[in-house]
Amino acid sequence: MRAASTFFWRRPYWYLALLLVPPLLWFGTVYLGSLIALLAQSFYRIDDFTAQIVREPTLATYGQLVTQPANVDIVVRTVTMAIAVTITCALIALPIATYMARYATGRMKALFYVGVMLPMWTSYLVKVYAWRLLLAKEGIIAWFVGKLGLTGLLDALLATPAVGGPSLSSSYIGMFLVFVYMWLPFMILPMAAALERVPGSLLQASADLGARPAQTFRNVVLPLAIPGIAAGSVFTFSLTLGDYIIPSVVGAPGYFIGMMVYVQQGTAGNIPLAAAFSVVPIVLIFVYLSIAKRFGAFDAL
Amino acid sequence: MTAAIEFRGVSRIYGEVRAVDDVSFAIEPGEFFAMLGPSGSGKTSCLRLVAGFDTPDHGQVLLDGADVSAVPPYDRNVNTVFQDYALFPHMTVLQNVAYGPRVRGVALAEREQRAREMLELVQLGAQGGRRPSQLSGGQRQRVALARALINHPKVLLLDEPLGALDLKLREEMQIELKSLQKKLGITFVYVTHDQGEALSMADRVAVFNRGRIEQLAAPRDLYLSPATAFVARFVGSSNVATAALATKLGFDAQAFAVRAENIMVHGESASAPADHACAPGAVVAVQFHGAASRWQIQLDAGEVWSALVPEDEAHGLNGLNVGARVKLCWPRAAAVPLTEPAASA
Numbered sequence: 207m208r209a210a211s212t213f214f215w216r217r218p219y220w221y222l223a224l225l226l227v228p229p230l231l232w233f234g235t236v237y238l239g240s241l242i243a244l245l246a247q248s249f250y251r252i253d254d255f256t257a258q259i260v261r262e263p264t265l266a267t268y269g270q271l272v273t274q275p276a277n278v279d280i281v282v283r284t285v286t287m288a289i290a291v292t293i294t295c296a297l298i299a300l301p302i303a304t305y306m307a308r309y310a311t312g313r314m315k316a317l318f319y320v321g322v323m324l325p326m327w328t329s330y331l332v333k334v335y336a337w338r339l340l341l342a343k344e345g346i347i348a349w350f351v352g353k354l355g356l357t358g359l360l361d362a363l364l365a366t367p368a369v370g371g372p373s374l375s376s377s378y379i380g381m382f383l384v385f386v387y388m389w390l391p392f393m394i395l396p397m398a399a400a401l402e403r404v405p406g407s408l409l410q411a412s413a414d415l416g417a418r419p420a421q422t423f424r425n426v427v428l429p430l431a432i433p434g435i436a437a438g439s440v441f442t443f444s445l446t447l448g449d450y451i452i453p454s455v456v457g458a459p460g461y462f463i464g465m466m467v468y469v470q471q472g473t474a475g476n477i478p479l480a481a482a483f484s485v486v487p488i489v490l491i492f493v494y495l496s497i498a499k500r501f502g503a504f505d506a507l
Numbered sequence: 508m509t510a511a512i513e514f515r516g517v518s519r520i521y522g523e524v525r526a527v528d529d530v531s532f533a534i535e536p537g538e539f540f541a542m543l544g545p546s547g548s549g550k551t552s553c554l555r556l557v558a559g560f561d562t563p564d565h566g567q568v569l570l571d572g573a574d575v576s577a578v579p580p581y582d583r584n585v586n587t588v589f590q591d592y593a594l595f596p597h598m599t600v601l602q603n604v605a606y607g608p609r610v611r612g613v614a615l616a617e618r619e620q621r622a623r624e625m626l627e628l629v630q631l632g633a634q635g636g637r638r639p640s641q642l643s644g645g646q647r648q649r650v651a652l653a654r655a656l657i658n659h660p661k662v663l664l665l666d667e668p669l670g671a672l673d674l675k676l677r678e679e680m681q682i683e684l685k686s687l688q689k690k691l692g693i694t695f696v697y698v699t700h701d702q703g704e705a706l707s708m709a710d711r712v713a714v715f716n717r718g719r720i721e722q723l724a725a726p727r728d729l730y731l732s733p734a735t736a737f738v739a740r741f742v743g744s745s746n747v748a749t750a751a752l753a754t755k756l757g758f759d760a761q762a763f764a765v766r767a768e769n770i771m772v773h774g775e776s777a778s779a780p781a782d783h784a785c786a787p788g789a790v791v792a793v794q795f796h797g798a799a800s801r802w803q804i805q806l807d808a809g810e811v812w813s814a815l816v817p818e819d820e821a822h823g824l825n826g827l828n829v830g831a832r833v834k835l836c837w838p839r840a841a842a843v844p845l846t847e848p849a850a851s852a
Contacts, residue, residue, distance in 0.1 A: 407593035410560050413580040414587045416658060417610040425610070429597045 248481035259477060267478040271486075277466075281486055284463040287378070288446035291385040292393075292439045298386070299393040299438065304427070306394070307401035319398075322391045330388070334455045337384045341375035341456065348374065371458050381457030388452065389445050393438035400434025401427070436498050440491060447487035463487065509572040511536040511662055511694040512557055517566035519552050526552040528718035529566070534696065536661075539688050541697045541705035544715030545741070550698045553715075554664050557696060559583050571661065581610075586655035587664040590671075592647045594639035600650050601626070601635035607658040625653040628687075645676045652687075662694045669704065681708055702742050706730060714738050734846050739764035746770065746812040747845070755808040756786050762845040769841035770814035772802050775832040785836040788812070790829050804835055 214221040250259050251266040271277050306318045325333065340347050351360045364370040364377055371377030404427065412422040450464030461469075463483055471480035510533035519527040527549045534540045542550035555561040556568050559580035567574045575583055586607070594603050601622050602609075608618035626632050629649035639647055648668060655663060665684075669677045685708050688695045699705050705712045706726040713723045714737070722734045733739035736747045745764040754760045771783075779785045791803040791811060802814045814835060827833060 405591065405593065407589050407591055408595060410558075410580070411587070411589060411593035411595075411654075412606070412610075413560075414558060414585075415607040415610060415654065416581045417606075418581055421610045425606075426595060 244481050245485060246481075247477050248485050250478045252476050252478055257475060267482045270479060271482045277483075280461045280463060280466055280483075283460055284447055285490065287382065287385065287462070288443045290382060291389060291446045292442045294382075294386050295390050295393040295442045296397075296435055296439060298390060299397050300431075300435075303394050303397035303401055303431075303434075306398045307404075308406075322394050325387075326391050331451065333388065334384065334452055337380075337387065338375050338456050341373065341380040341383070343373035343375070345373075345375065375456055376458060378458050381453060384452050384456050385446055385449075389442040392441035392445065393435075396437040396441070397431060397434040400431045400437075404430045436495075440495070443494065444487055444491055447490065448484075508536065510534060510569070511538070511571060512540075512696065513567075513569040513572075514553070514556075515567045515569065517553075517556060517563045517568060519556060519561060520564050525718045527556065527563070530718070530720055531566075532713060532720060532723055534662075534694060536694055537692050539685065539695045539697065539708060539710045541699060541709035541712045542715060543699055543702060543705040543712050543742070545700055548715035549718040550700075550713075550715040551666060552718075554587075554666055554696065554698050557662070558585055558587050558664055584658075584660055585662045585664060586658055586660040587666065588648075588651045588655050588668045590667045592639075592651040594647060594650055594654070596639055598638075599635065600631065600637050600639065600642070603639065603650055604635075604654045604657055606654060611658075621657055622653075625657045626650075628656070629653045644671055645680070648672065648680065652684075656691070660693065662696060663688075665695060665697045667699055668697075670699075670701075677704075684708065702744075706742070712742075714742060716741075732843055733764055736762060736764065736845050739843065739845060744813075745843075746810075748810075752806075752808055752810060756784075756806075758784070763842040764845055765812075765837045765842050767801065767813045767815040768799075770812065770835050770837045771820075772804070772814050772816055772827070773834045773836055774827070775834055777834060779834070779836050782839050783836040784839050784842065785834050786812075787832070787834050790827060790831045790833055792829060802833075804833060806835070 214224070247259075248267055249263045249265070250261050251264050252258070253260050271281075302318075302322075306315060306322075310318055339345055342348070348357075348360065351357055360374075363379065364373070366379075369378040369382075371380075374380035374383070408426055408430075409422055412426045413419075417425060448464050448467075450462065450468045453460075453462040453465050463486055467480045467483045470476045470483065512534040514530050514532050517527055517530050518525060530549070530553065542553060544550045552561065556563055557570075559575065559578060559582075563576055566576075568576050570583060570585065595606065598606070601619060604625050605618040605622035608621060613621070623632065623635060626635055629652055631646060631649050631653065634642065634646065634650075639650065642650065648671075651668070668684075669680050672680065681704060684695070684697075697705070697709060706729070709726060711723060711725055712729055714721045714729065716737045722729060722738045724734075729738065729742050733743055733745065736749070739745040739747050743764070743766050745766045747764050748756065748758075748762060750760045750762045753763060773779075773785075775787065786806050786808065788804040788806040791805050793803075794801045797818075799815045799817045802816055804812050804814060806812055812835060
């Protein structure tokens, strides 16, 4: 035992290899291997007559994805929702994260962190179905709005073309509310972590040099919080792009990317098209990150 | 002349702790003023009150004769060099230095010109395009200095600015800071726990202890005639005799201090020189410091005193080892009477 310890102490690379090889093998085969296998499928196509997968490299499936208006609609609808959800989450999260990281102390801080994480500890399905009831035409939200005498306002909102519907639970507005509720913690936590790392002396230095609080926020706090916002937005964006349960339980009948992947690889048996659809979020996140990098979002890292 | 900074009965209380306890003093324009004390003595709290990061619970803080107790930091003509430098990591060195003029609405070309001049002043003209993380500690320190000076403050506050630097660099920066202050003619308030730093640079030093100023005097006076036991120990690393100890040693019941370099170590049987007072004890430790050795002696009357023995006088003490019986003697004139009960330290 002692000899083995000495052996590894004197050879740190062996030690590192021993530590890393098993998880890397697991990570390489199970995560990346299966992802690559999936992506490879998107370069096959399905034979329309036999419904068999033709295992020859082709871009036909991608052609189908980008030329068929129904498929393009799905991508546009999903991306629009993801952008709206991400921006809304960022706007709600910033003040909360700022308070948690910069002002709250002791018990209050613990309370906030637990409060933000608590909803994540319960079943996702329960929450989605609960929201369907909350948002239903006879649900508690409609009832409360009625009590406030604002039913007219809700009806006007639901009459909005494209995003409206017969009730909140069967409209894109309702779906949007559920998405924002579900992913908000994924925005707050990285943002708070980024703000926690900003030393208080930087804010004092900014004020000392003549910056008013709004200037300090814009010039110091926000740039240093941006890596956290970027991390949080990658979560909210990709979670919305890939989710298939929320769009099938709450909201209008239009398909989303996640639902399409589910349907194509399940009932329709069109694995290549499902694979091509699942490539879309990956490409979009890469595009998003490279734009963010170009704008200097990660310079403070 | 109106004082650059004046404290009138200022207190700052955190819960049970009186971080600053009824402090009053005035700093003259153009003065190099040091606040010296151990950590938790209230010196940094006073600095924060001047900068405006904190407001007093009682009393007034005046800048240039005007009460600024309720004025926020961005409206005070005071700038700070922070202990951790507090450079903005997402900006270049030039942008860091240009930040003050930037938030005051100075146009890009002008503020960058001014920032370059400031960088020249601190001998970092070539480093403007780099990030703070690419600089050494000493260079960061200079950037922080340039950034704080670009707004032409009337008062520059320095919070342990050299604490993170190594000894050689620290000594160089001490000389540079002093000459910079002379050149610019602005008031420097320098917070430090290093008595050598305070004594070598400052025109006057305020010694802080437990939220109060124990003594405010020029470095030489502080060193030669400490008013309290705390100052005697902290500034001069003197040996202090409380009134009780003085009585035990056979003197009047009056607390006094003797600096280590005034104490001579003699063999137990040696007779006391004229005009000297002596006390018997035993050697606890001898530390070699180059030009002199520090002898720690346990007095028979209690307390451990130290004597600084120059190398050229040390030969007579050969053979005296730890545990040896000795006699400490000092010229009676070198004993500085302390005005406060020494027990307070």
